[in-house]
Every structure is written in structure tokens, then in C-alpha cells.
């Protein structure tokens with residue numbers, strides 16, 4: 484049986500940042516990714532050689548320091564592409580687009596802020612905390628749909644302490660960036676020529692404890708290792724952990740998930756009259772948001788990804804809705820692609836539940852990383868990868 488110091492299961496941002504840190508510390512590391520591409524929620528569609536569009540995550544920030552440090556190790560920090568400064572606008576029922584500021588009542592905000600500003604975020608959900616800060620009307624009209632556009636799900640019941648956590652910025656990088664070939668290109672760059680091994684198209688079927696560590700079961704047989712980093716979505720983590728770690732698996736199996744249905748469309752730039760915009764926020768619409776390629780403009784094409792609420796429209800209905808929003812005919816779309824995105828849907832109790840999980844993990848040769856542990860953003864995932872890999876690296880005798 485082939486043996487590694489560490490096997491990282493899952494080749495998204497969490498898994499690749501973990502692999503980069505462990506291999507940098509001299510560990511022999513293997514990454515196993517089920518899909519035929521790296522990236523997970525970072526999913527860049529490349530319908531032709533000279534054009535890409537994000538179907539999942541689209542924006543990274545210079546506060547994602549561990550991600551950038553891993554990129555710097557590969558000598559690729561200079562490849563970052565600055566995203567042009569463009570705003571988001573609301574897409575109104577009558578087809579107009581409006582500035583988010585039009586939905587803000589300054590009077591309500593001025594009356595609310597003095598009472599909301601000092602309140603702790605812990606134990607409060609997003610609706611309560613931000614509604615307390617800017618007023619319930621401002622929350623309903625502006626913040627609730629804007630947050631849902633960011634998270635591709637309602638954020639109302641989300642733990643306030645997990646949204647917009649401050650992180651130190653890496654000044655050498657642009658404030659907002661992407662990468663040549665899209666954000667997935669950044670993750671691919673982490674793996675290219677890296678001191679760890681990566682295998683894609685290898686779903687891990689089982690995880691068993693052995694005397695020396697773990698046996699990681701794949702279709703091609705079992706692979707041995709001393710430590711495991713589990714970097715898969717929360718429901719996949721629950722099923723892999725169930726046989727060897729039922730106490731860890733139980734709270735993860737009960738973790739709610741949300742989904743959104745992405746439709747990417749590409750068309751000739753002159754077809755649509757929609758002004759350049761980073762994205763549209765759908766208030767009470769079939770979609771949470773529309774994310775555009777406009778911050779990284781292309782000479783002749785424009786691209787839009789509609790993040791639809793789940794279960795509302797079939798493919799033809801989504802295409803028709805996208806065409807109406809862009810003021811074009813469905814036949815104007817040169818390329819169309821659908822995909823399903825899934826994310827955890829944490830509630831206010833999850834920060835405490837995940838802290839309890841961490842207490843059970845202490846001393847185990849197993850790390851749990853991912854977007855269900857301390858926040859959804861790529862930066863939150865990268866931070867968690869740092870704390871968990873540091874724990875593995877410092878465990879005695881490991």
C-alpha cells in the first residue's frame with residue numbers, strides 16, 4: 484500500500500491551501516479530488532479559448548492572506564488580475580436598474596445606529612444584528628436582498644459573527660482580484676509544479692482508521708497515510724466520517740445545506756444595452772443575483788451568470804428570464820451553461836456547535852477544513868486551513 488504523510492480529500496480552496504502549507508513544512512502530501520477539475524465552488528467555465536466566466540465564486544480580496552501566501556510560494560503573485568471598480572445595482576420589477584442607496588432611509592439609519600452599534604454579534608442572526616444597526620426597514624429593503632445576492636441564499640438566519648470578519652490585508656496584492664483564466668486558474672496555479680501530488684477524478688469512497696493512521700479507500704484501492712485533511716462539503720464529510728468518527732459525523736449530518744442554480748450566458752457585447760456593472764441584485768425575483776464578467780472586460784463578448792433560486796424555473800424558463808433581463812432574444816446567447824451550486828446554510832447555533840467539534844478533534848490526526856466551520860468566503864476557508872494544518876504540524880509524534 485502506497486503511504487503518504489498526509490492525504491487531503493477535496494481539491495477546493497480549503498484543500499489546496501492545506502496541501503500547500505503541509506508540503507511547505509516538508510510533509511509528503513497527496514490531494515484527491517472527486518471531480519475532473521480542481522476548484523469546487525470556484526468554478527470557471529471556459530466556453531472558448533479567449534473567454535471565461537465564473538459559475539461559482541468570482542471575487543477574491545487581498546485579505547485572503549493564506550491563499551496569497553500559497554500563490555507567492557509558487558511565484559505567481561504577479562499574475563493576479565485587478566478587477567475593475569464596478570458596483571452592484573438592484574434589478575427592479577419594471578426592468579429598471581437602481582442604485583442600492585435609493586433603498587436606504589438615512590433617517591431610519593440615523594435613528595437606529597446609536598442603539599445597534601455596540602451590540603455583540605455572537606448569538607445574533609444577520610437579520611437581528613444588521614436590522615438593529617440600520618433599522619428593520621433598511622434591512623428588509625436593502626440589506627436582506629443584497630446579502631442574499633452575495634451568499635446565493637437568504638442570509639437572514641445566518642450567524643452575524645460569520646459575516647464580514649476583518650482580516651489583515653496583503654498590501655502587495657490588488658484589493659479585489661481574479662486570475663488569468665478566472666479564479667479557478669488561481670487554484671490550478673497552486674497545484675502546478677507544487678511539492679504535493681494531485682489526482683483529479685478520484686472520489687474517496689471510505690475513510691478507515693488503521694494502526695499507523697488511515698486507509699483512504701478509492702476505486703483504485705486503498706491508500707495509506709498518517710494524517711488526513713478532510714476538505715469536502717459538510718454532507719460529504721459527514722458520510723466519510725460516520726464509520727470511524729460517528730461523534731464527529733452526527734452534528735455534520737444535521738447541518739443544513741442550501742442550493743442555487745447557476746445559468747451562465749455569453750453574447751456579443753453590442754447586443755445588450757445593460758451598462759457595465761459588477762452584478763445585479765434580484766429583489767423578490769427568480770434570481771438572487773447576476774454576476775458579470777464586466778470587471779474584467781473582454782473586447783467583443785460579455786458574460787453573465789444568473790444565480791437562480793432553486794426549483795423555480797426549468798432551463799428554458801431561465802434562458803427566457805436571462806434574455807428579458809438583458810433586453811435580448813434567447814437566440815442572441817452564443818454559449819449557455821447550467822450548473823448547481825451548494826453551500827452550507829448555518830444558523831446562529833453553528834459557531835458554538837463547530838467549537839464543540841473542534842474540542843473533539845483536539846489530538847486527532849484528522850483535520851476538518853471547509854466553508855461550514857467559520858464562514859463561507861474563500862478567505863474564511865483559507866484561515867481555517869491555516870489553523871487546522873498548524874494543529875496537525877504541531878501534534879506530537881506526527
Ligand SMILES: Cc1cc2nc3c(=O)[nH]c(=O)nc-3n(C[C@H](O)[C@H](O)[C@H](O)COP(=O)(O)OP(=O)(O)OC[C@H]3O[C@@H](n4cnc5c(N)ncnc54)[C@H](O)[C@@H]3O)c2cc1C
Nearest residue numbers: 493495496497517523524539540541542687853854860861
Ligand atoms: C455561487 C457562489 C458564489 C461565491 N462567491 C464567492 C466570492 O465571490 N468570494 C468568496 O470569497 N467566496 C465565494 N463563495 C464561497 C466560496 O467559493 C466557497 O465557500 C469556498 O470556495 C469553498 O471551498 P472549499 O474548498 O471549502 O469547498 P468546495 O469548494 O466545496 O470544495 C470541496 C471539494 O471536495 C470535492 N469532494 C467532495 N466529495 C469528495 C470525495 N468523496 N472525494 C474527493 N473529493 C471530494 C468536491 O468535488 C470539491 O471540489 C461563493 C460560493 C458560491 C457557491
